[in-house]
Amino acid sequence: MIGYLRGVAADRVWQDLVTNLVGFEKFGHPANGNLSTKSRPQEISDWVRSKKKDVVPSIKQDVYGPHFMEWWGGLQPSWRQFQGANGPLDLVRETPKAETWVALKKGGTSGIYVVVMGLSWWIKSQQNERDANAWAVVDDLSWVIRQMTDGQDSLALTVQKRHRDDDCQGNEVEDQPLQKRREYIGLMVMVWHFCKFFVLG
Template sequence: MEATWGNLKGASSDRRWQKLLRDFVMYESAGPAAGNLSTTKRPKAISDWIQSKKKAVIPSLPASYPDQWAAWWDALQPKWRAGADGPLSKIIGEDAEWSSLHKGGKSGFYTIVVSLGWLVHTFPIAARVWELVEDVAWVLSKLRLLPTTSGAASSSSRKKDAIPEPTFIGSSRKR
């Protein structure tokens, strides 16, 4: 996992990306229930990566990957965020729910962050990429406010699917 984390940290030094990574670590540290994200519209590159078991390898991405990733991101959103061919809503109503995204562990938000990292690494100057980074960061900031449904992060099922402890997240990995 350290190699994958190195890929994520190294994807970009842009402050927006680095903040998203810090927020992701805080989200996972809170112990959200592990869960699987929907595979509807998920890019083939992500499915291939999952099956390859080579988690530290950044796959070769097609030129269409930014659009594929954006379509998957849109498909993952709660219904209340859907816009009519416009930006996703950021107006949160009283009955707003996040169950389609509030999923921790390796099959949850981790997959979003890793696959977005490939996008940032491979297409660093595409404006659409940074719009996606900002939207993912916004969603993550809202998910961090939700109560965890898994109880304590130390449950045995949580440990099995856990993201590694953020002991090596600082600017230096020396101990």
């Protein structure tokens, strides 16, 4: 489905979102927890239950959009309050030191992936005019995913340094760049999730 997501829109902000999603999934975040379904658009619920995951549902943009925004807003941590009346346009973008993203950090086919997939339908439904709210959610979702993976990137750098130190001391380490290993692991994680989703339903 990554190929499908890449083809949704050529806009850089959308392509960045897909890239961020792949980066998020390659860390293998727990897939045994589901995001809240409260206020989730019915089209998404139907798609999740469907065996035909490659079928893009037909949506009514003026109805689906507000429902999607309500769902996305409801998924946010309690500390991420709205600053105004414009939904994702006004969500707080400063993470307090004592707070976490645990409520949203869900990997696999019941987590953030479903949000991106549902958002893709909203983007594809646009005909002649761009929906500012839809693209605001694209930008916000991409930002959230980056926040959830920043700590993982730091951890990966720490592991990389440790391997270099071990190598200097003559210890046996895998002679392969960390980036290559991470890409391979990420690919395997994505393949496993998608096989589970599409084969087992």
